[in-house]
Amino acid sequence: MSTIVECFAISNDENKLWIMCKSGDENPIKPYSLAEITYQNDVFIHNSLGTFFEKGGVEKQFMLAQGLEWTGGDTIDDYC
Numbered sequence: 001m002s003t004i005v006e007c008f009a010i011s012n013d014e015n016k017l018w019i020m021c022k023s024g025d026e027n028p029i030k031p032y033s034l035a036e037i038t039y040q041n042d043v044f045i046h047n048s049l050g051t052f053f054e055k056g057g058v059e060k061q062f063m064l065a066q067g068l069e070w071t072g073g074d075t076i077d078d079y080c
Helices: 055-065
Strands: 003-010 016-023 032-040 043-052
Touching: 003 055, 016 055, 032 055, 043 055
Parallel strands: none
Antiparallel strands: 003 016, 016 032, 032 043
């Protein structure tokens, strides 16, 4: 199993990291994933923000997780 980092962002206070990934496996059902890593009380907390069928679905959640506006419309992942 391999995962490719497609994009990442760091919060303004530098306590959160969002990582958008794509599966390196052959023909995965949901090839995209989003993770959030938070630094609290001297430890790193890893949280999955979901897996997605399409790149548009993970891009939308990537933007929303950062508190940014999404203008790309609905994706198939909004209905699953």
